[in-house]
Amino acid sequence: MIGRGRLYLYRFLFGLFLLVSWELSSGRFIDPFWISSPSRVFGYLWEVTSDGSIFAHLAITLYETFTGFFIGSLTGIGFGFLLARKEILAQVLDPFIVAFNGIPRIALAPIFIIWFGIGPNSKIILVVIVVFFLTFFNTYSGVKGVDIELKNILRIMGASERQILWKVTIPATVPWITTGLKLSVPYALVGAVVGEFIAASKGLGYLINYNTSLFSTTGAFGGILVLALIVVLCNEVIERTEAYLLRWRPREETRSQGELY
Amino acid sequence: MGLFQQPVGIVTPLLSVEGASKEFYSRGKKVLALDSASLSVHEGEFVTIVGPSGCGKSTLLNLIVGLLPLSSGRILFRDRAVNGINPEIGYITQKDNLLPWRTLAQNVEIALEIRGVEKSERREQAEELIERVGLKDFEDHYPHELSGGMRQRANIIRTLIYDPDLILMDEPFGPLDAQTRIVLQEQLLSLWTTTKKTIIFITHDLVEAIALADRVVVMTSRPGRVKRVAGVPIARPRDIYQIHQSQEFRSVYESLWKELKPEVKMAGE
Numbered sequence: 019m020i021g022r023g024r025l026y027l028y029r030f031l032f033g034l035f036l037l038v039s040w041e042l043s044s045g046r047f048i049d050p051f052w053i054s055s056p057s058r059v060f061g062y063l064w065e066v067t068s069d070g071s072i073f074a075h076l077a078i079t080l081y082e083t084f085t086g087f088f089i090g091s092l093t094g095i096g097f098g099f100l101l102a103r104k105e106i107l108a109q110v111l112d113p114f115i116v117a118f119n120g121i122p123r124i125a126l127a128p129i130f131i132i133w134f135g136i137g138p139n140s141k142i143i144l145v146v147i148v149v150f151f152l153t154f155f156n157t158y159s160g161v162k163g164v165d166i167e168l169k170n171i172l173r174i175m176g177a178s179e180r181q182i183l184w185k186v187t188i189p190a191t192v193p194w195i196t197t198g199l200k201l202s203v204p205y206a207l208v209g210a211v212v213g214e215f216i217a218a219s220k221g222l223g224y225l226i227n228y229n230t231s232l233f234s235t236t237g238a239f240g241g242i243l244v245l246a247l248i249v250v251l252c253n254e255v256i257e258r259t260e261a262y263l264l265r266w267r268p269r270e271e272t273r274s275q276g277e278l279y
Numbered sequence: 280m281g282l283f284q285q286p287v288g289i290v291t292p293l294l295s296v297e298g299a300s301k302e303f304y305s306r307g308k309k310v311l312a313l314d315s316a317s318l319s320v321h322e323g324e325f326v327t328i329v330g331p332s333g334c335g336k337s338t339l340l341n342l343i344v345g346l347l348p349l350s351s352g353r354i355l356f357r358d359r360a361v362n363g364i365n366p367e368i369g370y371i372t373q374k375d376n377l378l379p380w381r382t383l384a385q386n387v388e389i390a391l392e393i394r395g396v397e398k399s400e401r402r403e404q405a406e407e408l409i410e411r412v413g414l415k416d417f418e419d420h421y422p423h424e425l426s427g428g429m430r431q432r433a434n435i436i437r438t439l440i441y442d443p444d445l446i447l448m449d450e451p452f453g454p455l456d457a458q459t460r461i462v463l464q465e466q467l468l469s470l471w472t473t474t475k476k477t478i479i480f481i482t483h484d485l486v487e488a489i490a491l492a493d494r495v496v497v498m499t500s501r502p503g504r505v506k507r508v509a510g511v512p513i514a515r516p517r518d519i520y521q522i523h524q525s526q527e528f529r530s531v532y533e534s535l536w537k538e539l540k541p542e543v544k545m546a547g548e
C-alpha cells in the first residue's frame with residue numbers, strides 16, 4: 019500500500035505523461051487533423067464553456083443518464099427482491115429474462131426512437147433497460163445467497179418475516195446491490211450517448227457525432243473527454259458511498275490474515 | 280404456582296424427547312440420522328450430550344427447536360408438542376452466526392430489538408452482559424474485528440439477553456483453542472449459576488461434557504441412539520481449572536469413556 023497523497027501524485031504524473039505524449043506526437047508524427055492535440059481540445063473546451071454552449075448538451079445527457087439510472091436501478095432492485103422471494107415466478111420467467119437480456123441493447127435503440135421520438139425519452143428508456151438488468155441480476159443473486167442460518171437464528175429469537183427482511187436480507191444484499199450500481203454507471207452513460215448517436219438534436223453524444231461528421235476531431239475529443247470526466251466523478255462518488263455502507267466488511271488485508279483466537 | 284401446583288413427586292420435565300427419529304433423503308438414499316432418541320430435561324438442569332461426529336447431535340437440537348420436522352416420535356416442551364420454531368428456546372450454534380454488519384453491542388441487542396424494547400433499555404442490558412464476559416472495550420467493533428473466542432462469547436450472551444427458558448448449545452467452544460475453552464467454560468458456568476437457565480450442551484469432548492454437566496448423555500455412532508445417561512456427582516460450585524484432577528471426575532470419566540470409545544471407533548471406520 020502507498021499513501022493517499024503519493025497515489026494521487028502518481029496518477030497525476032501518469033495523466034500528464036499521456037497528455038504530453040499526445041501533444042508531442044501531434045504535428046510531429048501524426049497530422050493533427052486525425053488526432054487533434056490536448057492544447058486544441060482544451061482550447062475548444064474553454065471556448066464552449068465560456069460561451070455556455072456545452073451546458074445544454076451536458077445537461078441533457080446527464081438528465082437522460084440519471085433519470086434512466088434511477089428508474090432502472092429501482093425497478094431492477096425491486097424485481098430482484100420479488101423474484102428471489104417468489105421462486106415460482108422466477109422459474110416461469112427465467113427463459114424470458116435470459117432471452118430479453120441476450121438482445122444487444124444497441125439493437126433496441128432505433129426501435130425506442132421510433133416509439134418515443136428523438137427527444138430524451140427514448141434515451142431514458144434505453145438507459146433503464148441497461149441498468150435494470152445489471153441491478154436485477156446482482157440483487158437477485160444477493161437475495162438468493164443470504165445465509166439461511168442467519169435467518170433461522172433470527173426466527174428462533176422470535177423475529178417476524180418482515181423483521182428478517184429488514185435485519186438480515188436487506189443488509190446482506192447491500193454489497194451485491196452496490197456492485198450492480200457501480201457497474202451500471204458507465205453503462206448508463208454509454209446507453210444515453212449511443213441513443214444520442216442514433217438520433218437526437220441535443221446531448222454530448224449528438225455533439226460528438228456532429229463534430230465527427232464535420233471532421234472536427236478536436237470537437238469529438240472534447241466531448242469524449244467530458245464523458246470520461248463524468249464517469250470518473252460518478253465512480254468516485256459511488257466508491258465513497260460504498261465504502262461507507264460496507265464499513266463493516268473486513269478489508270482484504272485483514273481478511274487474508276486468518277483467524278485470531 | 281398457587282392453586283395448580285403439581286402434586287409432589289410428579290414434576291413434569293421442561294423438555295421430554297420421546298422416541299424421536301429423523302430420516303434424511305439425500306441423492307435418493309434414505310439416511311437415518313437419529314434413531315428413537317429419548318431424553319428428559321428438568322428445569323434448571325445442565326445436560327451435556329457427547330457422541331461421535333455425525334451421530335445426529337445437531338439433528339436432535341434442530342428437532343427440539345423446531346427447525347426440522349420429526350420423522351417419528353414426539354418432543355414435548357412444557358407438555359406441548361413442538362410444532363414449528365419455538366421462540367421460548369434459545370439456540371447457540373457452533374458457527375457464531377453474528378450479523379457481520381452489526382457491531383458487537385448491536386448483535387447482542389438484536390433479540391430485544393425484535394421484541395420492541397426501547398433503545399436505551401436494551402443498550403443497558405447488553406452492556407451489562409458484555410461487561411460480564413469481559414468485552415467492554417469491544418462494544419463498537421464489528422465481528423470481523425474480534426477473535427473467535429470473543430465472537431463466541433457474543434454469540435452466547437445475545438441468547439442469554441432475552442432469557443429463553445431452555446438454551447441449546449451446539450459445540451459452542453468447538454473451534455477454540457484449549458485455553459480459551461476453559462475460560463469460556465468457566466464464564467458459562469458462572470452465567471448459568473446466576474441465571475438458573477436450563478441448558479442442553481453438545482460437545483465431542485468428554486472432559487468438557489463432565490466438567491459442565493449435571494447429567495451426561497452418551498450417544499451411539501450413526502444412527503444416533505441414546506446409549507447411556509449418567510449423573511455427575513461432583514459438587515458445585517466447581518473449579519473448572521482443577522476439576523480434572525479430582526478422584527470423582529476420574530471415575531466418571533473412566534466409566535463414560537468405556538461407553539464412548541467403541542462408538543468413536545465405529546464412527547471412524
Ligand SMILES: Nc1ncnc2c1ncn2[C@@H]1O[C@H](COP(=O)(O)OP(=O)(O)O)[C@@H](O)[C@H]1O
Pocket residue numbers: 303304305310311312330331332333334335336337338339501
Ligand atoms: N439436511 C440434511 N440432509 C441430509 N443428511 C443430513 C442433513 N443433516 C444431517 N444429515 C446427516 O445426518 C447425520 C447426522 O448429522 P448431524 O446431526 O449434523 O451430526 P452431529 O452433529 O452429531 O455431527 C449425518 O450423517 C449427516 O450427514
Ligand SMILES: [Mg+2]
Pocket residue numbers: 336337338449
Ligand atoms: Mg453437529
